[in-house]
Amino acid sequence: MSKVCAIVGGGLAGFCAYATLRRGGLEPADIAVFGTDPDPAAVWRIRSASIRQRRMRSESDGHCAPSSFPGLAVRAALRRRSAAPLVQSVCDRYNPRVDEFLEHVEELRAATRWDESFRLSRVDRVRAVDGGFEVDDHGVFPHVLLAPGHPGLAWPEELVADPRAVHAYAPHDFAETVEIVGAGMAAATEWLNALAAGASVVSVRRREPERRPLNLPRELFSRRGLAGYHRTTTAERIAILERYGAPSYPPGRAWDEPVETARRQGRFRVASELNGAPQVVCATGFKRGFRHDPLLARLVAEHGLETAEGWIVLTPDSTVGSLTDAERTLALAGAPAQWAFPAADTLMGAKYAARRFFRKVSAWRTR
Amino acid sequence: MAYTLRGRIESRVAAAFVPLLAGCILALVLQAWWPVELVGLMLGVGLLFDAAYHRLFAYQPGWAALPLGLLELGAIMGLARLLHVGAPLWAALAFYAGSWVLAQALGHAIFPLARLSYGEDGGELGRAGPGLAATALVLLTAAGGVAWATQPPVVHLAAGVHQGPLVLDYSQQLVGEPGAVVRGGIVVTADDVTIRDVTVVGGEHGIQVDSAERVLLERVTVLDATLDGINVRRGQVTIRDCSVSMRGNEFGQGIDISFTADLEPSLVEDCLLTGGQEGIFLDSVHAMARDNHVRRTTLRGITVTEMAMVSVDGNTVEDGLGIGIFCSDYSMCDIRENSITRIRPDPDSSDSMREGYGIVSHYWAHAEVEDNHVSRSPYEMGEFSDAYITSE
Numbered sequence: 001m002s003k004v005c006a007i008v009g010g011g012l013a014g015f016c017a018y019a020t021l022r023r024g025g026l027e028p029a030d031i032a033v034f035g036t037d038p039d040p041a042a043v044w045r046i047r048s049a050s051i052r053q054r055r056m057r058s059e060s061d062g063h064c065a066p067s068s069f070p071g072l073a074v075r076a077a078l079r080r081r082s083a084a085p086l087v088q089s090v091c092d093r094y095n096p097r098v099d100e101f102l103e104h105v106e107e108l109r110a111a112t113r114w115d116e117s118f119r120l121s122r123v124d125r126v127r128a129v130d131g132g133f134e135v136d137d138h139g140v141f142p143h144v145l146l147a148p149g150h151p152g153l154a155w156p157e158e159l160v161a162d163p164r165a166v167h168a169y170a171p172h173d174f175a176e177t178v179e180i181v182g183a184g185m186a187a188a189t190e191w192l193n194a195l196a197a198g199a200s201v202v203s204v205r206r207r208e209p210e211r212r213p214l215n216l217p218r219e220l221f222s223r224r225g226l227a228g229y230h231r232t233t234t235a236e237r238i239a240i241l242e243r244y245g246a247p248s249y250p251p252g253r254a255w256d257e258p259v260e261t262a263r264r265q266g267r268f269r270v271a272s273e274l275n276g277a278p279q280v281v282c283a284t285g286f287k288r289g290f291r292h293d294p295l296l297a298r299l300v301a302e303h304g305l306e307t308a309e310g311w312i313v314l315t316p317d318s319t320v321g322s323l324t325d326a327e328r329t330l331a332l333a334g335a336p337a338q339w340a341f342p343a344a345d346t347l348m349g350a351k352y353a354a355r356r357f358f359r360k361v362s363a364w365r366t367r
Numbered sequence: 368m369a370y371t372l373r374g375r376i377e378s379r380v381a382a383a384f385v386p387l388l389a390g391c392i393l394a395l396v397l398q399a400w401w402p403v404e405l406v407g408l409m410l411g412v413g414l415l416f417d418a419a420y421h422r423l424f425a426y427q428p429g430w431a432a433l434p435l436g437l438l439e440l441g442a443i444m445g446l447a448r449l450l451h452v453g454a455p456l457w458a459a460l461a462f463y464a465g466s467w468v469l470a471q472a473l474g475h476a477i478f479p480l481a482r483l484s485y486g487e488d489g490g491e492l493g494r495a496g497p498g499l500a501a502t503a504l505v506l507l508t509a510a511g512g513v514a515w516a517t518q519p520p521v522v523h524l525a526a527g528v529h530q531g532p533l534v535l536d537y538s539q540q541l542v543g544e545p546g547a548v549v550r551g552g553i554v555v556t557a558d559d560v561t562i563r564d565v566t567v568v569g570g571e572h573g574i575q576v577d578s579a580e581r582v583l584l585e586r587v588t589v590l591d592a593t594l595d596g597i598n599v600r601r602g603q604v605t606i607r608d609c610s611v612s613m614r615g616n617e618f619g620q621g622i623d624i625s626f627t628a629d630l631e632p633s634l635v636e637d638c639l640l641t642g643g644q645e646g647i648f649l650d651s652v653h654a655m656a657r658d659n660h661v662r663r664t665t666l667r668g669i670t671v672t673e674m675a676m677v678s679v680d681g682n683t684v685e686d687g688l689g690i691g692i693f694c695s696d697y698s699m700c701d702i703r704e705n706s707i708t709r710i711r712p713d714p715d716s717s718d719s720m721r722e723g724y725g726i727v728s729h730y731w732a733h734a735e736v737e738d739n740h741v742s743r744s745p746y747e748m749g750e751f752s753d754a755y756i757t758s759e
Binding site: 066067217219226227351 | 369371374475489
C-alpha cells in the first residue's frame with residue numbers, strides 16, 4: 001500500500017478533491033483516482049452541450065481550483081483586460097462562460113498532473129478493512145473519497161418507453177412543437193433553446209419554479225446557514241433537502257423576456273399534463289438517492305450504514321461517521337453528500353467536501 | 368459572503384492588524400498618538416457595526432463594502448471630532464482609505480488563499496482567528512498603555528486663588544477644580560501642555576505661550592489682563608471654549624497669535640471675546656478661527672495680517688468700532704458664514720477704512736468671502752490699497 005488516498009469518481013467533484021489534495025502537498029503518486037474518462041469534465045461537457053448552456057449558474061468562485069481566489073472573474077478580467085467581470089462579480093452578476101470554465105478545467109488538469117493519478121476503472125465495491133478501505137482489487141487505501149456523481153438521468157415513468165421523449169441532458173434537436181417537462185435550470189434553458197430554434201413550446205410542470213440566483217439561498221453555502229442546517233433533526237433535514245430539491249432557476253430579464261415575447265406570439269404556454277406533442281424533452285434532472293447507485297447501495301448494505309430516505313447520513317464534515325476515525329476516512333462528495341452540505345452537487349459543494357477530506361488526510365499524515 | 372458573527376469579528380480584527388502596526392509606527396515617528404487613537408476608533412466602530420450587520424445581512428454582497436465603508440467613515444469622523452482626536456483630516460482620510468483597501472484585499476484574496484474554507488466558514492479564520500484577535504488586542508492595549516503612561520502628568524489646581532505667575536516649563540495637564548483661579552497669569556514654555564478649567568485674573572498676559580507646541584487651552588477664562596488675554600509667540604495652540612474679557616483694556620488683544628507660520632496650524636474655536644482693541648489678532652500664522660463670538664472691540668473684531676493664511680469661519684462679530692473682520696498685508700483669508708453686526712464708524716479716525724466696514728481687505732491681501740451676513744453697519748465690504756475681495 002503506497003497510496004495515501006483514493007478518489008472514486010473521475011468527474012468534477014473528484015477533480016476538485018484532487019486539486020485540493022495536491023495544493024495541500026500530496027504528490028500524484030500519493031493519490032489514486034478511479035474513473036471512466038480521463039477528462040474530469042467529460043460527462044459535464046456532454047450535458048452542458050446538450051442543453052446548449054453558454055453560461056454557468058455558478059459565479060466567480062464556481063471553479064475547481066482549491067482556493068476561491070483568484071476566481072473566474074479575475075481570470076476573465078485579466079484575459080479581456082477589462083474590469084467589467086470584477087464589477088459584475090462584486091454585484092453578484094457574473095456568471096462565467098462555459099468555455100471559460102472548461103478551459104480552466106483543462107489548465108488545472110495539466111497543472112495538478114491529474115493524468116498521473118488517474119486509472120481507467122469503474123469501481124464496483126469499496127469495503128472497510130483493517131487500516132482503511134479496499135477498493136475493488138486495487139488495494140487498500142486509508143483515506144477514500146467517493147464522488148460517484150449522479151446515478152443517472154431521471155425520466156418520468158410514463159415517458160420511459162415513449163419514442164417521442166428525449167432527455168434534456170442527451171444531445172437532441174427540436175421539433176416544431178415541443179413539450180418540455182420540468183421547471184428547473186435545464187428546463188428554463190431548454191425553453192429558450194427551443195424558442196430560439198423556432199419551435200413552439202409547452203412547459204409541462206406541476207408547480208411554479210422558484211427563482212433564485214444559485215441552487216440554494218446563499219447563506220446555505222457558508223457556516224452562517226450550515227450551522228443551523230447541521231443542528232436539524234433527521235425529519236427537518238429531509239424536509240429542507242426536499243424543499244430545495246424542487247426546481248428553480250435564476251431571476252432576470254435574460255430568462256423572462258424571450259419567454260414573454262413567445263407567450264405574446266402564442267409560441268409558449270404552460271400546461272400541467274402532456275398533450276400529444278411530437279417531441280417531449282424531459283428536463284427532469286437526475287435520479288436521486290443512494291439506492292440508484294450500485295456502489296453506494298452495496299456500501300450501505302455491507303456496512304449497515306445509517307440512512308435517511310434516499311440519503312446516506314453523514315457527519316457535517318461529509319464523512320461516514322461509523323467508518324471514519326483517526327486511522328481512516330471515508331468521505332462522500334458530489335450529489336450523494338447532501339446530508340452534510342445541501343448544495344453538495346455544485347462546485348462549491350464539491351470543494352466543501354474536498355477541504356474537509358484534506359483536513360482528515362492532513363491530520364493523519366502529521367500524527 | 369454570508370458572514371458568521373465570529374467570522375465578521377475575526378476578519379475585522381485580522382484586517383486591522385496591519386493598520387494597527389502602522390498606527391504604532393506612525394505614532395512613534397510623528398510623536399503623536401492620533402494614529403493609534405484612529406485605529407482604536409476604526410476597530411471599535413467596526414466591531415460595533417459588525418454586530419448590527421450580523422442582524423441586518425444574512426448575506427452581504429461585495430458591493431456593499433463601499434456604502435458600509437462610507438457609513439463607518441462618517442461614524443469614525445464624527446466620533447473623532449467628538450472625542451477631540453487630533454488627527455489631520457487628510458491624513459486621517461488617507462489612513463482610513465488605505466486600511467479599507469487593505470481589508471478588501473484581505474477579504475477577497477489573501478484570506479481565501481491562506482485559508483481555503485474562508486468563504487464557507489463565514490469569514491472565520493480557524494485557529495488563527497483567536498490568536499490574531501488576541502495579538503491585536505495585546506498590541507492595542509500595549510500601545511494604549513504606552514500612550515497612557517507617556518501622557519503628561521495631570522496637575523490638579525484646587526479651588527481657590529493661587530498666586531501667579533505660574534510657569535509651566537514641562538509637559539503637563541493643568542486641570543482646575545471648580546473655583547480654581549490663578550492671579551497674575553500663566554506662562555507656558557514647554558510643548559504638550561494642556562490647561563483646562565482654569566480662570567486667570569490679571570497679569571500682563573493672562574496666558575502666555577512662548578515657543579511651545581501642541582498646547583491646548585480648554586475652557587479657560589481670562590479676566591483683567593493688562594496687555595493680551597492670551598498671547599502666543601512662536602507657538603502652536605488649540606484654544607477651545609474660552610472666555611476672555613478685555614473690558615477697560617484700551618490696547619490689548621483678546622487673543623494674539625503671532626509669528627507661527629512655519630508651525631502646524633493653530634485653532635481658536637467657540638471662544639467669547641469681549642472688549643480690547645482686537646478680539647482675535649492673527650499675525651503671520653496658519654490658523655483657523657471658527658464659531659467664536661467677538662464683541663465691543665475698539666479697533667477691529669478679528670484681524671489677519673502679515674502674510675497669514677487663515678480661515679475665519681462661522682464667527683459672530685458685533686458692536687465693534689471701525690472694522691469687523693480685517694484681512695491685511697498680503698494675507699490670504701477664507702472668510703465664510705460669519706455674522707457681523709453693528710460695526711460703527713470711528714469718529715476719532717480720518718482713515719476711510721474705519722467708517723464702519725463689516726469686512727475689509729487691505730494692502731495686497733486677498734479675502735475669499737462666502738455666505739457672510741453683515742447687518743446694521745454702514746458698509747458691508749471694502750477693498751483698500753491694492754487688496755481684493757472675491758467670492759465663488
